[in-house]
Amino acid sequence: MKLPFLKYAVKNVFSKPSTVGWPAKKGEAAPEAKPEYRGRISYDAAKCVNCGMCIRVCSPGAITRVVKPVEEGDEITYTFDLTSCTFCATCVDFCGTKAIQMTDDYHMVGTKHEDFLVTGTRVKKKAKGFPECDQDVCVYCGLCQKNCPEGAIVVDRPNKTWTLDKKECVQCGICIQKCPKKCLKFGVPGAKK
Numbered sequence: 001m002k003l004p005f006l007k008y009a010v011k012n013v014f015s016k017p018s019t020v021g022w023p024a025k026k027g028e029a030a031p032e033a034k035p036e037y038r039g040r041i042s043y044d045a046a047k048c049v050n051c052g053m054c055i056r057v058c059s060p061g062a063i064t065r066v067v068k069p070v071e072e073g074d075e076i077t078y079t080f081d082l083t084s085c086t087f088c089a090t091c092v093d094f095c096g097t098k099a100i101q102m103t104d105d106y107h108m109v110g111t112k113h114e115d116f117l118v119t120g121t122r123v124k125k126k127a128k129g130f131p132e133c134d135q136d137v138c139v140y141c142g143l144c145q146k147n148c149p150e151g152a153i154v155v156d157r158p159n160k161t162w163t164l165d166k167k168e169c170v171q172c173g174i175c176i177q178k179c180p181k182k183c184l185k186f187g188v189p190g191a192k193k
Contacts, residue, residue: 033104038087040105041080045120047099050076051172053149054091054100060084063091073125080118082108096174131175132187133162144175144184 020031033039055063062084068075080100091100110116131144131153140162145155152168153175155161176184 030107033106037104037106038089038102040082040103040108041085041091041118042101042103043078043080043118043120044099044101045076045078045122047097048076048078048120048122049097049099049172049174050074050124050170051096051149051174052170053094053096054078056149057090057094059088059090060086062086070123072123075121075123077119077121082116082118083113096177129187130164130166130169130171131173131184132164134183134185135160135162137181137183138162139181141180143178143180147174147178149174 050065050067052065055065062081064079064081066077066079068077087102089102092102108116133144138160140155140157140160142155142157144162145153148169149172150168150170152165152170154163154165156163171186173186176186
């Protein structure tokens with residue numbers, strides 16, 4: 001009877017393991033991740049403007065947002081579910097304020113679902129009104145419409161009109177940042193044009 005794998009079994013009994021033990025022994029540092037490794041998500045709520053772009057581009061639906069009105073404004077909580085996340089980094093690419101980053105942390109071990117949730121909460125103060133367009137300066141280029149994460153802006157170039165759906169607008173200010181002519185600004189609530 002031939003045992004073709006017997007010599008490999010005997011050889012491996014007397015050789016060092018080809019894997020790294022986990023957790024690392026006392027005094028040993030854990031191995032570092034390779035460059036550009038996409039590990040656990042890091043979320044900085046203080047940088048977030050609540051544009052919701054990360055939610056729109058997340059194909060597995062791993063990002064949720066809860067908005068709760070409070071006295072100072074809105075309490076906004078983003079939750080990243082790493083059990084659904086594919087670590088594609090699309091949310092990182094689309095985050096204009098760099099509030100979302102990928103880390104090299106590959107130590108994702110847990111015993112309950114909460115161990116795999118990354119959350120962040122901030123209170124967004126009441127906005128200074130909605131974006132308004134100075135149509136004497138506007139060239140109707142459409143960049144504000146293209147960059148609006150909620151689709152609240154409609155620019156009609158042939159008719160030279162700019163309209164905002166206030167129900168859809170989250171007052172993130174991205175349209176104001178992207179306007180090349182700087183003709184957009186937050187209007188004062190209740191002020192007449």
